[in-house]
Amino acid sequence: MGDPHIRGAVRATLTGLASLSLLTGVALASIPQAEAATQAAxxxxxxxxxxxxxxxxxxxGAIPTIQRHAKMKSWAAQHSAAAAATGSKTLSYGGGVDGIGVQSGHSKVYLVFYGSQWGTRGTDGNGDATFSGDPDGAAPVAQEMFKDIGTGNERxxxxxxxxxxxxxxxxxATSCPSxxxxxxxxxxxxxxxxWYDNSAASPSAATGHQLGAEAVKAAGHFGNTTAASNRDAYYVILSPHNTNPDSYQGNYCAWHDWNGxxxxxxxxxxxxxxxxxxxxQPYNMDSGAGCGVGFVNSPGTLDGWTMTLGHEWQEMMSDQNPAGGxxxxxxxxxxxxxxxxxxxxxxxxxxxxxxNVTMGTGTFAEQASWSNDTNSCAISHAIVGGGSSSGGTLTNGTFETGSLSSWTTSGTTSASxxxxxxxxxxARVGSSxxxxTSSISQxxxxxxxxxxxxxWYNVTCPDTLTYDWATATLQDTTAGTTTTLLAKTCTQGAGWKQVSGxxxxxxxxxxxxxxxxxxxxxxxxxxxxxxxxxS
Structure with missing residues (x-):
């Protein structure tokens, strides 16, 4: 890379050995260890x-392959500076980038299957997209994992x-105020x-810039065309089997970033x-054990797949616009x-x-993440400052859980x-x-x-407004008022319409x-x- 453009204090400038390597082109491995040690700080x-x-x-948040991770640890043990008084693993807040530090709402995860090499799309019994070019069945497992997060009392x-x-x-700051x-x-x-973007083949080795451009393209596809609609959005760009996005093979298993x-x-x-x-998110089963195949289970073909998906999502949640979190x-x-x-x-x-972490409908291999408040790597943790979004912001508003979870239902309703x-x-409210009267509420x-x-709503009403209709209300229980967002409506074939309040x-x-x-x-x-x- 030429000029790394690392921002300020939260994007530390390459120093010591790295700077020397960049300026002279001398490989670090060739620098005598005694000289390297003097530049460790x-x-x-x-x-x-x-x-x-x-x-x-x-x-x-790049996850190195297991072999590269071992080399990183060995090198760091010889060259790292002394840890601060807070402890060697303590995280601190970066001050935000564009006012964004973490994803402090209900996360909206969009899976983007990037490139026609994924093959022919189908649908399985769970309503998940399947692909003929997915030899390990990775696509539906990714969908099920993100559907299951926050269900089944998982911690x-x-x-x-x-x-x-x-x-x-x-x-x-190393902890959060109330x-x-x-x-x-x-x-x-x-x-x-x-979204299956099969408009063209995925590059054999997509660059970071191409992956970022695909994420912006996906935002447009999903109608997330404002900063507000993307504040809690996250786009996972999944490259197909036998591709090498950003030269990951033998190097790492996944990473995350933001378009800016x-x-x-x-x-x-x-x-x-x-x-x-x-x-x-490369098709990292192609890297075998280096990216976690068999790490938890036997044969554990998708162990590393779900671990890396979870790794990057958790890091995005806590550092959405790196390194402002x-x-x-x-x-x-x-x-x-x-x-x-x-x-x-x-x-x-x-x-x-x-x-293995058991969620509402499935069990997935996951790794732990660092916890400041317990000073440990936590594979399970109590719900603390953030509370539960079931009593907070609106959840499952896209119904991609395949259910009406978090909604109170009456009459005839279903996720469809x-x-x-x-x-x-x-959500289908009513029946053919x-x-x-049928309703869902939250x-x-x-x-x-x-x-x-x-x-968004789409009503099928072959009767007249005298007898049948769709309607929506918003009750402000704090102020004691009720607003009709959608007046009684009876139309046939009018298609999707959006309503806001x-x-x-x-x-x-x-x-x-x-x-x-x-x-x-x-x-x-x-x-x-x-x-x-x-929003």
Whole structure:
């Protein structure tokens, strides 16, 4: 890489050996150890010559292969400076980038299957996308994992609830004040959409810039065309079998970044949609045991796949626009690393080691992430400062869990693939058979920085407004008022329409989405609702 453009204190400039290597072209391995030792102070993860981010600073949270990780640790043990008084693994807050430190709302994960090499798309019994070019069956497992996060009382993701951002959090803080914007527990799943971009073949070795551009393209595809709609969005760019995105083979297994990072190959990726958080997720089963095949289970073909997906998601949650969130600034061998980096490749059965995590409908191999409040690598953690998003911001508004979890239902309702405005699922309220009044509702608290609730609807009403209709109301239980967001509507074939209403941050609300049918044979009315968001 030429000029790394590392920003300020949170993007430490390559010093010591790294600077010497860049200026002279001399390989670090060729510098006598005695000379290298005299330049140890100030080393960072990015100046470790075995780190995947060495001379590639956009590879935030890069998970080295197991073999490269061992070399990194050996080199760091000889060259790292003394740890700070807070402890060698303690993370501190970077002050935010563009006002963003963590993903302090309910995460919206979008899976982007990048390139026609994925093959022919199908759908399995769970409603997940499958692909003929996916020999290990990785695609549906990724979808199920993100659907399952925050379900079945899992506590692997609860480690995130200690991290925060906002104007009340000082740069350099190692814990969060009570008035911070905490990451909430991600109840009800986080998968918000799946896109197969088969418009062209994925490059055989996509650059970081190409991967970032694909993430911006995906934001447009999903209709996330404002900074607000992307504030809690995350785009996972999944490259197909037998490709080598950003030269990962033998080097690393995945990384994450954001489109505004000027250290990306070719510089920052232009976006009129605000900041875009994304990750590079290679088909890393192609790397075998080096990227975790068989690390937890036998044969464990997808162990490393789910571990790296989880690793990058947790790091994005705690450091959305790197390195404005929570990273290591202690000067130790962990300097510059994020929460999951510090716990990478710890063996199953050891303290903080990787393990199977049981969620609502499935079990997935995951690794632990660093926890400041317990001073340990936590594979399970209590819900702390962030609380539970089931009593906070609105959850499962895209229904990509394949269920109506987090919603209160009455009458005839279901999550259905035919009801999807985007992604794979939407909510069907009512039925094509005669029924009566049906509804779904959810109570939530409007998070700090939000001002709007929105949803899409598509009503099929072959009757007249006298008898059948769709309608939606928003009750502000804090103020004691109720607003009709969607007046009684009876249309046929009008397609999808969007409705929005105003919310006040900190107020408690109940949103009710209703379908009224008069139970008369021959003209049953039903309504699809999808993409319910608070922004």
């Amino acid at each position: 100030g080393q960072t993860a990015r100046s470790n010559p075995y780190s995947p981010s060495y001379q590639h600073p956009y590879r935030h 692997w993701s609860a480690d995130l609830t200690q991290w925060c951002d906002g104007p009340n959090v000082s740069a350099g 008035n911070a914007n905490f990451i909430p527990y991600q109840s009800g799943g986080v998968l918000s959409g799946v 990072d000027t250290t990306l190959t070719g510089g920052a990726v232009s976006s009129s949609y605000g900041d875009i958080a994304f990750s590079n 929570w990273t290591n600034h202690t000067g130790s061998s962990y300097n510059g690393q994020e929460n999951s980096d510090e716990c990478a490749w710890l063996s199953p059965g050891t303290t903080g080691g990787a393990a 693939t035919s009801a999807a405005h985007s992604g794979s699922y939407g 058979s005669p029924t009566n 109570s939530f608290t409007a998070p700090s920085g939000t001002s709007k609730v929105s949803f 105003t919310v006040t941050a900190g107020h408690n609300y109940t949103l009710t989405l209703t379908n009224k049918d008069d139970n008369y044979v021959g003209d049953a009315t039903y309504t699809y609702y999808d993409d319910v968001t608070v």
